[in-house]
Amino acid sequence: MLSSTSNSNDRLPACARWGLSWLLAVALTVLVLSAAEYFLRSKGFVPSMADSIDLWAQQRLRIDRAPTPPIVALGTSRIQMGLDLNVLERRAGTSAVQLAIDGVSFVPVLQQLASDDTFTGTVLVSLTESILEQPGLEDTARRWLAAYAAMAQRIEFNPFPLWEARLSTFVNSRLALRTEGAPPYVILQHALTRSGSYSAYLTLRETRERLGDYTLVPQPGYYAWRVKEHFGENVFTRKVSYEEFVQAYNAAIEQLKPNAVNRFLTILDRIMASVAAIEKRGGRVIFVRFPTDKMVWEIDRRRFPRATFWQRLVDRHPRTIHFKDYPELDSFALPDGSHLDMRDRKTFTAALADIIERRFGWQ
Amino acid sequence: MLFNSYTFLFFLLIVVITHNVLISSWRWQKVFLLLASYVFYAAWNPAFILLIWASTLTDWLAARWMYRTPDRVRKRAFLLLSLSVNLALLGFFKYGEFLLENIVQLAALAGVEYRPPEWNIVLPVGISFYTFQSLSYTLDVYRNKLKPDYSLLDFALYVTFFPQLVAGPIVRAAYFLPQCLTPRRANSDQLNWGLTLVVVGLFAKVVLADTFLAPVVDQVYAAPAHFNSFAAWTAALAFSGQIFFDFSGYSTCAIGSALCLGFALPDNFRAPYAALGFSDFWRRWHISLSTWLRDYLYISLGGGRHSSLRTQVNLMLTMLIGGLWHGASWMFVLWGALHGLYLTIERHFRGRIYARAEGNQSFCAGYVLFTFVVVTLTWIPFRATSVTDMWDMLSAVLYWQSGRGLNANEYVSALGIMMATLAWQYWMRASSLEALVERTSWMSRGGAVATVLTVTALFAGGDERAFIYFQF
Structure with a gap:
């Protein structure tokens, strides 16, 4: 609420001990912000980035600037939570970039990489049949690609937008006060108005790796929620016991019929065209079916029978890895039936790297 | 940047x-x-x-x-x-x-x-x-x-x-x-005061304009026909605050940054919402533009040296061009024309208004409030993105209209900030921030800067908004 501002040296407020005032101000500010950070961490908040368009665009830009052809991860939350980029980078001897987008089709990103003449790296695609089946899930990927194109154009002669994005990422990834990129007052409000401790089971790193700590989620409720989401319909309209839930959903899943394959085949044609373009100039595409288990796998198995869906891809492309063919990939307990816990990422990635090394070798 | x-x-x-x-x-x-x-x-x-x-x-x-x-x-x-x-x-x-x-x-x-x-x-x-x-x-x-x-x-x-x-x-x-x-090199006084101004400017922009006022304004102006009159009035008042804190926040940061380098820049705002009439408003709002228009346009056109009619034409032309300076849109021209009209009308009564306000506090306060309300309503064409939105907004504030409201927090924060702003500016209308700061002890100063700094840090980093005046 300013009324006036200083306009000349002779109107400087004649104040003694300005230095002390500023010292006090900085000390108090640091104290209050540190206390707020400590309070949030004590309530279970941890530094976590927001999985924003800007962060994705920054990662996409890393591909353009990589000194050696990188490994690029595409897909959805399964590969974002299941892959440890450090392990992969060590094993492959090149950089790895995480471009998976939660709940979104990878096809537009694959097409964009195919149309990028400079890209000769390895693409590791987590193919989830259910994501390809749903219409409209490509729009988000196109929006994110547009943001990348805009950022790439902006920074062509002007590094400032990228510097700002990096500085902001640097700060946000280190402070619980900036969890998910929200302003600190929002996080504090959340912490102060909720009783008990906050269990942020998902944290996102600067590299866009997503870590899921499933010891923080209430089970079996969370698993049940995931099954319900994956099934796509509410079998109950009232609260039921877990046993009742399992019984009813198992019965419902048994009734599931295979989906029609036509849409999948049409999309597969587009995928294979992109694969051909990438491989023609020396790049490689490896498709991986990431593990699911229990009722989630059962839903997938019935809706997308392997022989009708996955096999179509295998028939057209030699580089595919299905988790069911490798006990070392199928041996993980997935707490929600669909994603790996953060403690299993390293082991899983190492096992996957072994298979890639053995079957296809690194580029 | x-x-x-x-x-x-x-x-x-x-x-x-x-x-x-x-x-x-x-x-x-x-x-x-x-x-x-x-x-x-x-x-x-x-x-x-x-x-x-x-x-x-x-x-x-x-x-x-x-x-x-x-x-x-x-x-x-x-x-x-x-x-x-x-x-x-x-x-x-x-x-x-x-x-x-x-x-x-x-x-x-x-x-x-x-x-x-x-x-x-x-x-x-x-x-x-x-x-x-x-x-x-x-x-x-x-x-x-x-x-x-x-x-x-x-x-x-x-x-x-x-x-x-x-x-x-x-x-x-x-x-x-x-x-x-x-x-020029900034001495410690310039550096301390300059940094204080930067912090105060950022607080005005990030906390007041962007966090509390802008969401209310954006929401209502996006579909004014759907909101009730109380919400429309709140948004109209909030925009008065948003544009002031946004722009004065920028100017304050600019003056503070220059001072940190040992340079002085002129005042751009002086309690504009405590203005006694419209000519006083233009002596307090975006001072560097209004004096530029006065010195290089109004005076070049003849100023008040000719007939009364010519003076009025000059005033109107100056304000029309002033409106157009803000952007290539007829809405800005309309905003300028309205201010030109107020100045032209007020010219005939200014002497009497000032004389009456001299010894009559309640008249003075009443006229300040009247000026503020008219200025607030005149911001409507400035902010509305189309003629339809402008009419919808005007009809919502001038006639009783039922419809959606805002939530209680939004009413309290927007109206609270605007009431506090009016009270503060009225109190400070003949004074300055410097004079106020001079009367405080080093501890109170430190406490005040810490509060502003902490609140700014806590509210920063949400939806990043560019300064409104960048588009001009």
Whole structure:
């Protein structure tokens, strides 16, 4: 609420001990912000980035600037939570970039990489049949690609937008006060108005790796929620016991019929065209079916029978890895039936790297 | 580079240290500041630096040639050169598309279908500010108010000085250029007060304008027909606050940043919502623009030296152009026209209003409130994005309308901030922040700065918004 501002040296407020005032101000500010950070961490908040368009665009830009052809991860939350980029980078001897987008089709990103003449790296695609089946899930990927194109154009002669994005990422990834990129007052409000401790089971790193700590989620409720989401319909309209839930959903899943394959085949044609373009100039595409288990796998198995869906891809492309063919990939307990816990990422990635090394070798 | 960005804070830190500590020669200090200013501008679009160079070089040369020639006609020709280069650039980049759209509509009215190619010209940020700033130099030299004996380096620094480059204050050459003659380094008082102003400016922008007021304004102005009258009034008042805190926040940051480098910039706001009437409002709102328009446009048109009718025409023309300066839209012209109308009407009663307000506190407060309410309503065409939205908003505030409301928090925060702003400005209308700060102890000052700094840090980093005045 300013009324006036200083306009000349002779109107400087004649104040003694300005230095002390500023010292006090900085000390108090640091104290209050540190206390707020400590309070949030004590309530279970941890530094976590927001999985924003800007962060994705920054990662996409890393591909353009990589000194050696990188490994690029595409897909959805399964590969974002299941892959440890450090392990992969060590094993492959090149950089790895995480471009998976939660709940979104990878096809537009694959097409964009195919149309990028400079890209000769390895693409590791987590193919989830259910994501390809749903219409409209490509729009988000196109929006994110547009943001990348805009950022790439902006920074062509002007590094400032990228510097700002990096500085902001640097700060946000280190402070619980900036969890998910929200302003600190929002996080504090959340912490102060909720009783008990906050269990942020998902944290996102600067590299866009997503870590899921499933010891923080209430089970079996969370698993049940995931099954319900994956099934796509509410079998109950009232609260039921877990046993009742399992019984009813198992019965419902048994009734599931295979989906029609036509849409999948049409999309597969587009995928294979992109694969051909990438491989023609020396790049490689490896498709991986990431593990699911229990009722989630059962839903997938019935809706997308392997022989009708996955096999179509295998028939057209030699580089595919299905988790069911490798006990070392199928041996993980997935707490929600669909994603790996953060403690299993390293082991899983190492096992996957072994298979890639053995079957296809690194580029 | 926005003032409310990490990059700017980093940039300012480097520039302040290098300028005040690392470079000893005054000439090299100025070269460094000039280069830093170009880097600051390049953060938006490096290509548009060429426009600043064109403006700088034309005006510097035109002023020198103008000063050297005794011939009145040639003097005028050089002034015309400066005016045409600057106004042509401004006209092309800022008003080209608007002009084309109006030609298309006029042609359509005449039954001619004209489809021009798509206008893909980006508006160079700050062009209205630096064009007016640079023009003030040639106009002052033409009027023999200023000798053009400043080096190109000094003049380039005057046009490009980064704190005020993109959104003012519009600094006059006579105010800034003499500061380039003597070496400048910020002393500890300047540095402390300058940093305080930067923090206060960021608080106004980030906390008051962006966090509390902008969401209310955006929500209601997006669909004014759907909101009830109380919500519409709240949004209208909130916009008065948003634009004030946004713009004064920028000016305060600019003045503070300049002070950290040992330079002084002029005031741009002086408790505008405590103005007693509309002419007083324009003495307190965007002072650097209103005085520019007064000195170079209104007075050039004849000011109040001719008949009453001519004076009114001059006033109206000045305000219309002032409105158009804000942007290529008839809505801004309408906003300017309304202010022109108020000034024209008030001219006849001003003496009586001031005399009555002199010893009558309640009349004074009542007229201040009346001015504020009218100014607030006049912001409606300024903010509305279409004529339909403007009418919807006006009808919602002028007639009782039922519809959606805002949530309680939004009412409390927007109305609370606006009431506090009015009370504060009324209390401070004849005083200044400096006078207030002088009366405080070092501990209270420290506590106040800590509060502002902490609150700003806690509220920063949500939806990043550019300063409203960048688009002008």
